Amino acid sequence: MTIAPQPMPAPSPMAGPVCRLCGERAVVHWQRRLTEAEFAAHLTLEHAAVQAEYTTVVFACAAHAITLDAAARVHQATCTAPSARDLPGCDCTPEPAPPPDPEPTAADVAAVLPPGWSW
Ligand SMILES: [Zn+2]
Numbered sequence: 001m002t003i004a005p006q007p008m009p010a011p012s013p014m015a016g017p018v019c020r021l022c023g024e025r026a027v028v029h030w031q032r033r034l035t036e037a038e039f040a041a042h043l044t045l046e047h048a049a050v051q052a053e054y055t056t057v058v059f060a061c062a063a064h065a066i067t068l069d070a071a072a073r074v075h076q077a078t079c080t081a082p083s084a085r086d087l088p089g090c091d092c093t094p095e096p097a098p099p100p101d102p103e104p105t106a107a108d109v110a111a112v113l114p115p116g117w118s119w
């Protein structure tokens, strides 16, 4: 009597986020406004008022990443990135990146410190 070979166990699903385009492990991500469907799904979880306040995270692998500059912005709900046709760009006009917090300059620090406290 022979023992039938056992089927290999199914590979475990890849842990962590994957590229939206190809399914490879994601290495980058950016934000996009929710589509109507995503917003509707979101509403079933919690009652929210303003769609514009919500974004979803889009993941991509290194091969399908958009530019770093584009990834720093919030993309429109209609944005299809990562899309092979548009890479390394996308098909929307992303919102401007928020202005960086102003770094205190030496002059700012000197203005608030008493004499003799500068370094
Ligand atoms: Zn990919």
Ligand SMILES: [Zn+2]
Binding pocket: 075, 076, 079, 080, 081, 090, 091, 092, 093, 094
């Ligand atoms: Zn976009």
